[in-house]
Amino acid sequence: MIEVEQLEKTYSTGRMATPVLKGISFRINEGEYVAIMGTSGTGKSTLMNILGCLDKPTTGRYLLDDTDVGSLDDDALSHLRNKKIGFVFQQFHLLERSTAMRNVTLPLIYVDEYPEDVEKMAEKALAAVGLTDRRQYRPNELSGGQQQRVAIARALITDPEIILADEPTGALDRKSGLEVMSIFKKLHQQGHTIILVTHDQAVAEHAQRIIVLKDGQITEDRLIKKQRDPDLELGNGEEKR
Amino acid sequence: MKFSRNMALSYEILATHKLRTFLSMLGIIVGVGAVVLIVAAGQGASKRILDRISDMGTNLVIVNAGQTRIVAGRQRQMAMVTTLVPDDAKAILTNCPSVRLAAPAINKKLSIKFESENANTNVVGMTPDGFPIRNIEVISGRVFDTEENRGRRRVAILGPTVVKNLFGTDDPIGQNIRIGRVPFDVIGVTQSKGTDANGADQDDLIIVPLATAMRRLFNVTYIERLYLQAINADALYQAEKEIRSILRERHRLRGKPDDFTIQNQVTLLKSERDTSQSMTLLVGGAAGISLLVGGVGILAVMLISVRERTGEIGLRRAVGALRRDIRNQFLMEAAILSCSGGILGVLSGVAGALILSHLGYWETIISWPSVWIGFFFSTSMGIIFGIYPALQAARLAPIEALRAE
Numbered sequence: 115m116i117e118v119e120q121l122e123k124t125y126s127t128g129r130m131a132t133p134v135l136k137g138i139s140f141r142i143n144e145g146e147y148v149a150i151m152g153t154s155g156t157g158k159s160t161l162m163n164i165l166g167c168l169d170k171p172t173t174g175r176y177l178l179d180d181t182d183v184g185s186l187d188d189d190a191l192s193h194l195r196n197k198k199i200g201f202v203f204q205q206f207h208l209l210e211r212s213t214a215m216r217n218v219t220l221p222l223i224y225v226d227e228y229p230e231d232v233e234k235m236a237e238k239a240l241a242a243v244g245l246t247d248r249r250q251y252r253p254n255e256l257s258g259g260q261q262q263r264v265a266i267a268r269a270l271i272t273d274p275e276i277i278l279a280d281e282p283t284g285a286l287d288r289k290s291g292l293e294v295m296s297i298f299k300k301l302h303q304q305g306h307t308i309i310l311v312t313h314d315q316a317v318a319e320h321a322q323r324i325i326v327l328k329d330g331q332i333t334e335d336r337l338i339k340k341q342r343d344p345d346l347e348l349g350n351g352e353e354k355r
Numbered sequence: 356m357k358f359s360r361n362m363a364l365s366y367e368i369l370a371t372h373k374l375r376t377f378l379s380m381l382g383i384i385v386g387v388g389a390v391v392l393i394v395a396a397g398q399g400a401s402k403r404i405l406d407r408i409s410d411m412g413t414n415l416v417i418v419n420a421g422q423t424r425i426v427a428g429r430q431r432q433m434a435m436v437t438t439l440v441p442d443d444a445k446a447i448l449t450n451c452p453s454v455r456l457a458a459p460a461i462n463k464k465l466s467i468k469f470e471s472e473n474a475n476t477n478v479v480g481m482t483p484d485g486f487p488i489r490n491i492e493v494i495s496g497r498v499f500d501t502e503e504n505r506g507r508r509r510v511a512i513l514g515p516t517v518v519k520n521l522f523g524t525d526d527p528i529g530q531n532i533r534i535g536r537v538p539f540d541v542i543g544v545t546q547s548k549g550t551d552a553n554g555a556d557q558d559d560l561i562i563v564p565l566a567t568a569m570r571r572l573f574n575v576t577y578i579e580r581l582y583l584q585a586i587n588a589d590a591l592y593q594a595e596k597e598i599r600s601i602l603r604e605r606h607r608l609r610g611k612p613d614d615f616t617i618q619n620q621v622t623l624l625k626s627e628r629d630t631s632q633s634m635t636l637l638v639g640g641a642a643g644i645s646l647l648v649g650g651v652g653i654l655a656v657m658l659i660s661v662r663e664r665t666g667e668i669g670l671r672r673a674v675g676a677l678r679r680d681i682r683n684q685f686l687m688e689a690a691i692l693s694c695s696g697g698i699l700g701v702l703s704g705v706a707g708a709l710i711l712s713h714l715g716y717w718e719t720i721i722s723w724p725s726v727w728i729g730f731f732f733s734t735s736m737g738i739i740f741g742i743y744p745a746l747q748a749a750r751l752a753p754i755e756a757l758r759a760e
Contacts, residue, residue, distance in 0.1 A: 169754055209368075211368060211371040220671070272674075272675075
């Protein structure tokens with residue numbers, strides 16, 4: 115469970131102080147599928163970095179499963195990321211020269227106790243994204259959509275509580291984007307908490323709940339009533355059927 | 356350990372950048388290779404010198420007339436001295452229990468002639484005992500005997516170089532040559548001994564009976580040198596002491612400095628060994644400096660690598676790598692680089708040494724301490740020069756690093 119309270123983040127360069135987040139509070143329960151929306155420069159990346167324990171708030175509180183993240187040191191944050199958070203990035207961030215298998219097992223290098231059945235875990239994670247037959251492929255032998263699915267498998271391998279996806283479809287074509295979104299949907303159905311950061315309304319519509327940021331503040335926090343199958347709604351307006 | 360979990364990945368990353376990996380190792384390879392090769396060559400040279408010194412004779416003690424001093428690496432006689440005479444050899448043999456054989460000798464460069472062939476060579480007058488003392492073997496013909504010495508017979512034994520110069524491939528035995536103006540019969544040819552410790556040709560000589568040389572060739576009553584053989588290796592210093600006291604007494608040197616110089620094989624060995632060892636150390640040290648340069652090569656490549664892999668570092672941090680995991684990973688990679696560089700360097704050094712020996716240019720002896728020192732030095736070099744890039748990598752903030760790509 116995630117709980118943020120009066121979160122503020124200010125970047126100071128020299129004498130200039132730039133507030134990016136100006137008092138944000140919300141709560142995300144386990145198993146929720148939330149999209150954080152906003153145009154660029156609204157602080158959504160900063161918020162994601164803080165939620166992902168990559169950065170700390172200037173003031174305010176961030177509780178992740180009752181742990182006050184703001185009080186943790188660098189090592190503890192690393193442990194937390196390793197254990198509880200799976201990242202999916204817009205640019206995939208795969209190791210170019212390594213196989214899908216190795217990419218997927220990367221987070222296991224940093225777990226406290228190295229599991230014995232690493233291969234099995236990797237296979238399971240790759241199966242979850244439908245890439246069982248691509249185990250030994252390297253990123254340059256995979257399509258963009260497949261690469262992003264490898265990245266999702268990597269996020270899944272440690273069985274984290276939260277999957278944090280930053281514009282996961284941003285670098286993909288429409289079809290691959292839809293594939294990726296359907297994987298998130300499946301993961302959500304399996305009980306994973308998913309936080310999606312996007313500027314794209316159509317992508318955000320896949321979630322259950324949308325939090326809209328503007329100018330460092332939340333302007334909207336609403337649940338989506340599902341009337342249509344949002345799988346058909348991805349992409350720009352003209353392509354809507 | 357996280358170390359070993361990451362090994363395969365580190366290896367993969369290095370293996371995919373083959374050229375860069377190789378270039379970064381090159382300095383180390385060359386450095387270690389050079390150290391191993393140079394030390395092997397130095398040890399080989401040293402052994403060759405020592406072999407030659409033992410070739411000079413068995414349990415050898417040499418008495419030179421006059422004070423000699425080492426000048427520019429060679430022994431020079433400081434002043435002409437006429438006090439050493441053949442009877443000194445006899446007296447030493449009778450009075451020194453530690454001396455088994457004694458052979459007085461004298462030598463001079465003279466012109467020699469056979470038919471129309473002329474040459475200048477070192478003519479040695481020596482008693483027959485000089486052959487066993489100096490390990491000179493006669494491979495064809497025969498050695499002159501005491502009787503021929505006493506009778507001042509004009510017989511000569513030639514070194515292989517002289518044979519080649521005067522006779523080419525013809526058999527010299529029984530031929531008549533002229534030393535100066537005096538005709539001599541050739542009765543034997545010595546076994547080749549190659550060059551001596553100073554690089555002089557030991558085969559360019561003619562040996563004649565001492566009495567013949569003193570009377571018929573040089574017209575002198577004194578000798579220049581005594582070759583003596585101690586009863587065994589342990590008696591060398593004792594023999595030296597006995598010889599000194601006899602000679603001082605015979606030369607009436609009470610209160611005056613020696614008018615002769617005594618050397619034995621052990622002191623010769625020691626001084627030669629010292630020279631060649633300091634040489635090896637010097638050149639090996641110079642090669643060692645190239646190892647330092649090799650370390651700088653690793654530093655440069657690791658810095659480039661950290662910059663280029665910023666995104667990877669960010670990703671690793673995001674999935675849970677601690678700062679020290681990143682630091683260790685880069686240290687590990689530097690260590691792998693320098694360690695493999697060290698191994699390749701040792702292999703190339705050893706290969707180079709073997710090839711050099713095999714081709715016959717230079718005898719080499721691979722010295723295991725140099726292999727270990729080269730290897731450990733290179734590995735620690737890599738780790739030391741890997742520290743700075745590794746710390747830089749570890750300092751990167753995850754979000755900055757992730758943004759870099």
